Amino acid sequence: MDFLVVNFAEILFYCLAVLTVAGGIGVLVFKSPVHAALSLLFTFVMVAALFLLLHAELLGAVQVLVYGGGIMVLFLFVIMLVNVKTLAPEQAFLSRLAPLAVVAGVLLGVLIAFALIFGVLVSGHGDGTALRTVGGAEIGNTEAIGAVLYTTYLVPFEIVSVVLLVAMIGAIVFGRRSAGLEIEGGGGES
Amino acid sequence: MIDATHYVVLSLILFCLGLIGVMVRRNFITVLMSLELMFNAVNLNLIAFSFRLSDLAGQVLAIFVITVAAAEAAIGLGLIIALVRLKDTVALDEADVMRG
């Protein structure tokens, strides 16, 4: 039992890592979009747990809320909306280039891994205090991020909000019945 | 001892899985999901480095990435709906109107 206690962090990490990868593979291999989406959701939650391990509590929470809550619901909603089953039956779920593409992906992965091995490896770890500290006072991760986000990164923050707005408008335009090929005057100001 | 390398490698694996997903799946929806997977891999990387370097910038950047990912998901799913209306399919390779 000692082993479990002493190496708790490692064991936790490896468990989470394996589960994350398993979830990712699930996204790849499940034929049904619903299953894939659930697998993806699972991955998101595992990644969120990994965030917690890395002392990024706020990010963990945001991950669960935005991805797990928002984006995932959006996905499932769209899947239901287009009702995949009623569409023309899918004869193949892999694209024609699949073998080559897999090779390409693995190749790139191996090469990057090599870059890692031959480059400077990022060993060591911080203790996370700095992630809770602003101006010498230890105030917690959420506050710290808030403090930085609304001061140093204020301008990017604002720009991103505009991006979100534009995306929203775009999504609405696409979603309208008359969307696509026959936009006549409409859509511009909605 | 688990150090940043482990996280980076995990993130690399996740990223490649997403990348392969983007390239091999025909279903547009799953392709988008794979894309989300890649975003997640990037976030993991950012946060791992933020932890390693004790720098909040990584986390802030991750927040931006999440925001952009949300925007991307919204647009992408909108596109899917448009595609379904237009062609009655979610297969990505059917979307070839622009083909030369």
Place this chain on the structure above:
Amino acid sequence: MKLYDFIWLVPLFPLLGAVFNGFVSNRRGLSKTTTQSVALLGAGLAWIYGWAAVIQWFFTEDHTRAYSVTAFTWITGGNLTIAGGSTAAVDIAASFQVDPLSAVMVGFVTFVGFLIHLYSVGYMHGEPDRDYARYFAYLNLFMFAMLTLITGSNLPVLFVGWEGVGLCSYLLIGFYFEKDWCAAAGKKAFIVNRIGDFGFLLAIFFAFYYFGTLEFQGLFDAMAGDHGGHYATAATIIGLLLFVGAIGKSAQIPLFVWLPDAMAGPTPVSALIHAATMVTAGVYMVARCNYFYQMSPTAMLTVAVIGGVTAVFAATIGLVQNDIKKVLAYSTVSQLGYMFLAAGVGAYVVAIFHVVTHAFFKACLFLGSGSVIHACGGEQDMRKMGGLKKYMPTTYWTFLVATIAIAGIFPFAGFFSKDEILAKVFAAGYGDLNHHGGVYYLLWSLAVIGAVLTAFYMFRLVFMTFHGEFRGGEEAEHHLHESPWTMTLPLQILGVLSIVGGFIGVPGFLWGHPEHNLIDRFLEPVVLHMDHGGHAGAHPGLGLELGLIALSLAAAGFGIWMAYRFYFVDREFVRAGKLAERFPFAYKLLLNKYWIDELYAATFVKGTVKLADLLWEIDARVIDGAVNGARHVTVGSSWLSGIFDLRVVDGLVNLVGRFYDVASLQFRRLQVGFAQGYAMVMVFGAALLLGIFFVVNL
């Protein structure tokens, strides 16, 4: 910044153009505008950069030593024991150099090359988009190879260009590959060139064996430092083998047969490759490796004799040809002979001088003939031309200027170079060079005869084509027109150069100022100076020199006068016909080019093919027959094949098959997902970049 540190950019620009036109423009069928812009940009940048680099080099560097830059390490072949028992590493770098000789060559090759690119824009406009792109890809590729050839600083890099121009020549001759004879001509050119390359390769090996280096400067230094004549044998072997290469590339006897056939290619190609640049590569190479020849009287004499004989031999064939391009082709062979003749008497500078002036006027002539053929709707037979002067005046005047230049009339470009060749050859005889004075006198007289013949057949060409009445029929006459400006502008520029181009090499010694001969002074450091025996330095007196000049002018004049009588005054060519009737054998002999092609076809080509067939028979019957004796074993083992068919394979593989009913991948070929294809290519690209990173860094 030293521009000439990046002299390898000069060949690189056209290469990029070739890659774009070959793989993008040709594949996608891009518009002609795009294609020609890229091609002209490639050739133009090479021209501008080449001139800029050379000029900068001219003013900043020492001209007596080659300025060499290494682009990258190419071959690392390990160590080899060489002559004298020492060890040398076969390390060959992709290195490039600037020295006076390279500078001159870069100067005119990039310039003439660009002009001919420009001309091609007009000439090839009728081709379909893809063929147009293909044409310019080849042309740019040729520029790359030629510029590599002249800027390379060691024998292997020169060889890269050497083979490269051969390849482009093959591709461009066979450009209209649907026509069997074009394809055959291309193949012939390549294979004949390969025979020459065979000698070249052996020369490289010998050079490495003796000197342990293949860098030109290193070889030069080794030869210059050899005062005891230790390398005489080496010089003879290497010199002769290199000359085999030069014979192939520069179409000398006995390997000249490919050049006339090479006229099957588009006319600008004939101008660029088969007149101005590629075929002069042999001369360039002999001049570049002059130190071997300087050391070896045998090699020098061989070069001179082959050059001199070819000069007259080809000229005689040119006398009776009726195809306008064939005449020019034989004229080129003949002029190349003159260049080798000059090289063979040790006047390498003069040879290069003639290369330059020849490039101007011969390119002008070919382009002019292209213009004529263009106007006549593809007709090349001079008997169906005539009177074109009034339809295409620009072409006529430029053509005339170039013709006067090639005939060697003062003060046109050809006069200076050709006259200097004659003078040098005469001087070689006079000075009893290498104690072969008699032979050189003989060669000189051949060269004078050649001058008469040259003037004759060139003016015959002009008279038949441009003067008299048009003989091509009403229909064709209707279509006669002057060519567009992209074609006439190069003609005019080259025409002007045919007039003034000779002034870089005025015979300054006549008035006691040898330094007035700019090209001579400039190129002097390239040549290794040697004492050649005989009463060296014995120059003919001034009076004799002037007499020689007068004689060569008279020879040219005589040729022109004959042509005038036979083909200008006598509009119907009756006299010429009568002459042919009186000497039927001689006429047929010349018309059929001495039946050399037929001779080669009957002996070497047929012999090889017969031998191949014979060996194939032997292979199938004798060697394999012995093996087939063992086939009886097969009969014994027929049970094997029996079991074989009884699904050994299936049984093996399917043993466990059915128990497992795992849902497996459905995979069917549907339409390709393009976006994903792009993504895949992107990923491959990223992987490639990383790979390159590793290759470079590890």
Place this chain on the structure above:
Amino acid sequence: MDTQYGWLLNLICYLPLAGALLMVFFIKNENVGAIKTAAAIIAGVDFVLSLPLWFLYRTDGAEFQFASRAEWITSVGAQYLFGVDGFAILLILLTTLLGFISVYSSFTAITHREKEYYVFLLMLQTGMMGVFCSLDFVLFYVFWEVMLVPMYFLIGVWGGPRKLYAAIKFFLYTLVGSVLMLVGILALYFYNAGGLKAIGLAGLGNTPTFSIPHLYTIAPQVPPELQFWIFLAFFVGFAIKVPMFPFHTWLPDAHVEAPTAGSVILAGVLLKMGTYGFVRLSLPLLPDATVKAVPWIGVLSIVAIVYGALVAMAQKDMKKLVAYSSVSHMGFIMLGMFALNDPGLRGAILQMLNHGVSTGALFLLVGIVYERRHNRLISEYGGIAKVMPVYATFFLIITMSSIGLPTLNGFIGEFLILIGAFNHSWVWALFAASGIVLGAAYMLWLYQRVFFGELANEKNKSLKDLNLREQWTIIPLIFLAFWIGLYPKPFFDRMQPTVDRVMERVSVALPETDLGFVSGGDTDADHAEEPESKHGE
């Protein structure tokens, strides 16, 4: 011996076999799509996994790296010994690349018994890689034989009309060779261990072992007579594989009858087994015999070069032409190797890769038109550059690579081989260089007859140009051709330790260098090695 990353080598070697077994058990015969995808993924992943070898190999490290070792048959001293040097790594990379390409190129060419076909291809790959990895004679021999079986079936089941004849010929030929090789191996083994009592030769009395690195160390002690006999046994085994004149007649038949992928593997990798054997075994193990054999093998090689080229010229069948050109090219490799000097050996090793790339690509290209027209006769074609421009371009590039145009791979190899051969004897170089002219002649003649001229044959007018998949099977090879042609240094760096060590071992027996010329450069070029000229014709 360096055992770091030893697992990687085992993984690469056995992955195809494991994948093949999985396919046998988990994929239904009818599910052709899944079979193809799975086979391609296995071969592709195997290729990707083999790439680290390229980077991880250390040129300054031990002779054999990535080694792994286990006891096997302890009673005779055979062990499981894996390990590679730079030379083997280059060949392994070639194998995995061509393995992937041959799988990928078979997608439409093979239309019956797909599962067995891909299973055999993958098994073949394990066999070939095992040969390159083995450092123990028994293991080596096992893989050597294992490799034969799938190839036999590939030719015999999926081949052309005379497939059985060709398959059995191939099988018998190589079997004879390998049996003789086994005799040689045993002779060496017994000499090292106890002695050869039958012929009254006392042995060295060492611990019995089949370990090749260990036997390297006793090589100088083997008496020359014994070396001669062992060399002869090895020679027959390897010369058949190469194939050297006059053992070459199985090759055209096997090539012509084999399916395209089979030809690619056969030309690309199987032929290299012979040359690999020479470099790995004959040269370092039997230096005395090697040096004595030089004139004979040199002459045979030159005959092969000229003879192969001339016979290729007489062929009417495209595949046969390429097959005979292989004979000629392999002659170059043998010539360079037996010049027994640095550049020659380097050139030979590089030319092994080049031949794999160029000839492999040529077979692929011929296979592509064969698939469309089911005809390989040259006279059936003509003018198809008009309808298949991309195909014509690829074919031209590969042709140029095959005839050794500078900036493409063939030139580097041939140049070094010739300069090496020249240093041994200039007469060798003279005759061998004529192979270059002949090479240009037959390849360009082929090109002219197939691609140029009028598009006379009606059936050719509707030929489709290459599709994306077919292009992707050729592009990697073209890329390699340019890479080797323009920047071969990384390849030379990797083969250098091997070359140095082989030269070191051979030089024990090398006489004082006699280069044919009397040194100093002031003497006559004539010299004593004239007899070769008779054979050269």
